[in-house]
Amino acid sequence: MKTHHEENVQTAVKFVAETSNQDPIANTSWLVAWLFIITLTAWLSPITADASVVSDNASRDLISEPKEALPKEKASATLNVAVLYSTPGHRSLFEGVREEFEQHHPDITLNFTGLVDASYKQALVPWLESGEMDVLYWQAGERLKNLVRQDLLLPLTELWQSQQFDQAFPETVKNLVSVNQEVYAIPYSFYTWGLFYNKPLLEKLAISPPKNWAELLRMCEKISKAGKVPIMIGSGDPWLPAAWFDYIDLRLNGLAFHQALLAGEIAYTDQRVRSVFTHWQQLIEANCFNSDHQLVTWRDMLPPLYRQMTAMTLLGNFFDNHVPTHLAEDLGFMPFPTINSKIAQFENVPTDVVVVARKTKHAALAMKFLRFIAQPEIQSKIASAIGQSSPHLKASKEKGHFARLNKPVLASAVGLDQYFDRGVSQSMVGASLAIFAEFIEVPNVERATAQLEQLRLKNLKSSNKDSVLSTQ
Incomplete structure (x- = not known):
């Protein structure tokens, strides 16, 4: 069987023979052109042949491509x-x-x-x-x-x-x-959470950052007399006041107690929990906080701190990227003050x-x-x-x-804690935060602890538990 290359050569020779009586120079030119085309076709034919194989086998892998081309x-x-x-x-x-x-x-x-x-x-x-x-x-x-x-x-x-x-x-x-x-x-x-304070303001009033509860109360008194807000607090973000509950409990009763309480294993009417609210009440009645807390979000806390309108605030340092560089050096940071010296340092992290x-x-x-x-x-x-x-x-x-x-x-x-709304049952979060905000407005210890205990029992019941759980 003749190949298509042989057939092309024969066609070219036949064409020249049939036109031999015509101009020989023209015939020679035609022959050269034909032979060039035949040669080019022969050189390209393997490529077109491989392409036809790929086309015929489109449903399979691209066998003409090397395996490593698409690793x-x-x-x-x-x-x-x-x-x-x-x-x-x-x-x-x-x-x-x-x-x-x-x-x-x-x-x-x-x-x-x-x-x-x-x-x-x-x-x-x-x-x-x-x-x-x-x-x-x-x-x-x-x-x-x-x-x-x-x-x-x-x-x-x-x-x-x-x-x-x-x-x-x-x-x-x-x-x-x-x-x-x-x-x-x-x-x-x-x-981390802690107290951020305005260093120039405290220096101006000759106040050292408070290291314990008594010093914190004295600071509030002195700053109030100077016409400033001692501590900025807000409930515009409902989760903000929970930091005060967390830290007072951690400093009074320790990490194990706090985590057991949030896990529903301890009654909120327990005397140790009542003591947490009693200490918080001391700060409220000493005019340590601003009165417009319902309108204050965490972002609203920062400008008064920069402008020396307030001395400090309890906040997490997630606001770091929001602080203007030229103001950052005016702000100091300190851990929450000690309340019970027998309790080790635990932090909200x-x-x-x-x-x-x-x-x-x-x-x-x-x-x-x-x-x-x-x-x-x-x-x-x-x-x-x-x-x-x-x-x-x-x-x-x-x-x-x-x-x-x-x-x-x-x-x-x-030891480290994770914050109230990360530690308590999610079914309790919203109502608990509302109780904290109400407590800042009207610091009624009996009402707050009773309401929280009611929430705890309701949560236990929904979890098919009807008694205080032992610590696991």
């Missing part, structure tokens, strides 16, 4: 990660995390799903139950323990031990992510973590991401971007003015 598409696996967007900067932050992770792990594609606070909390449990998300943002303490009790999280103790994270994170932080000796989360950022769904189908990939997110360099970048601190002992110093003050507080604390 990521062939080997890539997707890890679904859920995150909470609490500020506009979170989206770009996690996009940067994704890019850096994929540079180190080109065989893994990170797929971030971000929601705002309320929507995220509603989606969390369904995500865990379905296994739709592999790795998820969450919060340490009671909220983490609640998911563990529902058997929704994958234990991470083996990862923690293999990576020697005991040398990377303080024991107080490890306790926040552990339940019954098992680790269930990797911490990556935190912020809300801590953000990542967890792995027990139903994940990509546990090995998830462990790679957790090892990545636990690196001090990565934690430092995240913390600096959101104005918080990394709990990693080798993380670099944060950029924020007040974030740099977190590490000494963390180092000196004997």
Whole structure:
């Protein structure tokens, strides 16, 4: 059988023979042109032939392409990660995390799903139950323990031990992510609560930052006489007053008591809880606070502090990125004053973590991401971007003015708490915060403790419990 190349040659020769009586120069030119076309066709034919093979086998792999041409598409696996967007900067932050992770792990594609606070909390449990998300943002303490009790999280103790994270994170932080000796989360950022004060104002009035309860009351008296507000408080954000309840209880009764109380294991009519409200009442009746607290959000607390209209406020340093640079040096930070000298120093340190769904189908990939997110360099970048601190002992110093003050507080604390609304049953949060706001307005100890106890009993009943639980 003749090939199409041989047939083309014969056609050219025949054409020249038939036209031999015509102009010989023209015939020669035609022959040269024909031979050039034939040669070019012969050279291109393997390419067009391969293309026809690909076309004929479109339903199969591209066999004309070498196997290594598409390595990521062939080997890539997707890890679904859920995150909470609490500020506009979170989206770009996690996009940067994704890019850096994929540079180190080109065989893994990170797929971030971000929601705002309320929507995220509603989606969390369904995500865990379905296994739709592999790795998820969450919060340490009671909220983490609640998911563990529902058997929704994958234990991470083996990862923690293999990576020697005991040398990377303080024991107080490890306790926040552990339940019954098992680790269930990797911490990556935190912020501290404490008293922020205007240094020039206190210096002008010859007042030292109060270290104990008596000094705090004397400070209130002196600043009030100077026509200033001693302490700015607000209930415009309903969760703000809870910091006062937390800290007075921590300083009076300690961490174990406070956590048991919030877990529903102790009655709010207990004398030790009544003492918390009695101390809070002392501050209110000493005119330590502003009277317009219902209108004051956490953002509203800052301008009066800058302008020496108030001496101090109890706040978390999540506001670090909101402080003008030229004003930051005028603000000092101090831990909440001592009340009971026999009680060790415990601090409110809300801590953000990542967890792995027990139903994940990509546990090995998830462990790679957790090892990545636990690196001090990565934690430092995240913390600096959101104005918080990394709990990693080798993380670099944060950029924020007040974030740099977190590490000494963390180092000196004997134990850490996670804030009232992260520790109490979620069914109690809204009503409890309303009781705190009402107490600032009318400091009735009997009414406040009775209302909180009623909430506790209602919550226990809904949880099929009818008595005070023993400490677990």
